[in-house]
Amino acid sequence: MKVNPTNGSNLNVYKQQLQKQDDTKQTQKTQDKIEISNQAKKLQEGNSLVEARQEKVQNLKQQVQDGNYDIDPKKTAEKMIDFWTNKQV
Structure with a gap:
């Protein structure tokens, strides 16, 4: 059985994919906002x-x-008694 040494290029693909995911997460961060309606105010x-x-x-x-x-x-x-018998008043 012949074993070929890996040059690490195949493993680097996974690291690149993880890096892309991290980059997209960082760019998609938004601030939370709250809006209160006039009726609630x-x-x-x-x-x-x-x-x-x-x-x-x-x-x-x-x-x-x-x-x-x-x-x-x-x-x-x-x-x-009304409470314990679930009688509605």
Whole structure:
């Protein structure tokens, strides 16, 4: 069996192909961009629902701190039963 020495030219083809892939990846790099629509910008601005919820939470906190917050046990139990039986309200 005769073994011919390789001059490395056949192996160089693979290196050249890898180099071409790397070059194309580097040239194709683009920067990420984000665009927010006008509707989304309006939603980000002061939302009356958020403000109303914050006000309600503050009122509830104050009632709890003052000891004036009353809980209706029957209503609480009904809500718990509805939740656990997957009943839609």
